[in-house]
Amino acid sequence: MTTPELYQELSYVNHSREKRLYYSNLMIDNPHLVPKLLDILFMVDDKISPRAAWVFEFMCSNNINTIVPHLDIFTKNLHKVHLDSAVRPVAKICELITTAYFSKTDHKIQKALTKTHKERIIETCFDYLINDEKVAPKAYGMVALFLLGTEYDWIYPELTLILERDFQMQSAAFKARARHILKKIKKNTSY
Template sequence: MTKDQLYEELNYVNHSREKRLHYANLVLGHPELVKPLLEILFDVDDKISCRAARVFEFMCGEHLEAIIPHLDVFTQNVSRVHLDSAVRPMAKICEYLTKAYYGKTDSKIKQHLNNIHKEKIIEACFDWMISDEKIAPKAYSMNSLYLLGTEYDWIHPELAMILERDFQMQSSGFKARARHILKKINPN
C-alpha cells in the first residue's frame, strides 16, 4: 500500500473502536506503513492527520513497542500537532510511553526511550498543560509529567504550580485528576 492509498483509507476512520482497531491492526500487520502513517499524522494542518493520530494511538495501545523504530520522528514532531482531535491521541501516546518507561514490568521502551525523547515529551506535555486544550490531553500530560518528575526533579514543582494556578478555572474532571496528582507530589 502506498502513502496515497493509506491516505485514502484514512477517510474511513471514525471514532468507532472497530474502525480504529481495524486500521491499527492493518498497520501492525504491515510495519512499512508506520512511516507513511506518521508522515500523514505530522502534516498537522490536514484534517486527515487527526484520523492518522487515532490509528497511531490505537496501534500503540495494541503494541507499544511498534513505535520504537519511530521514536525520533514521533518525539521531534509531537509538539507540532495542534488540531484538537489529534492532540488527544498524541498526549495518550506520551502517557503510554512514560508508563512503560517508569513501570515495574520489563519493556523494550526502557531500553530505547532516551533523554532527548523524554525532553521532547516533557516539552509537549507542558505546552498542552499551559495552552487552551481540552481535559483529556491535560489529564494524560499530568500523568506523564508526574512520572517524568520522578527522574527530573524540576518537573514536580512546575507541574504543581500549574495545577494550583489553573485549578479554580478548570472542569471537575481536571480538578479530580489535579487533586490526585498533587497528593502524589505532596503526600502531606
C-alpha cells in the same frame, strides 16, 4: 501501499472501535506502513491527520513497543500537532510511553527512550497544561509529567505551581485529575 493510498484508506476511519482496531492491526501486521502513517499524522493542518493519530494511538495502546523504531520522528514532531481531535491521541501516546517506561514489566521502550525523547515529551506536556487545550490532553500530560518527575527533580515544583494556579479556572474533570496528581506528588516529595 503508498502514502497517498494509505491517506485514502484513512478517510474510512471513524471513532468506532472496529475501524480503529482494523487499521491499527494493519499497521502492526505491516510495520513498513507506520512511517507513512506518521507522515500523514504530522500533516498537522489536514483533516485526515486526526484519523492517523487515532490509528497510531490504538496501535500503541495494543502494543507500546511498536512505537520504538519511530520514537525519534514522533517526539520530534509531536509539538506541531494542534487540531483538537489529533492532540488528544498524541497526548495519550505520551502517557502510554511514560507509563511503559516506568513500568515494572519489561518493555523495549525502557531501553529505547532517550533523554532527548523524554525532554521533548516534557516540553509538549507542559505546553498542554499551559495552553488552551481540552481536558484530556491536560490530564494525559499530567500523568506523563508526574512519572517523568521521578527522574527530573525540577518537574514536580513546576507541575505543582501550574496545577495549583489553574485549579479554580478549570473543569471538574481537570480538578479531579489535578487533585489526584498533587496528592501523589506530595506523597513522593516534600512539596
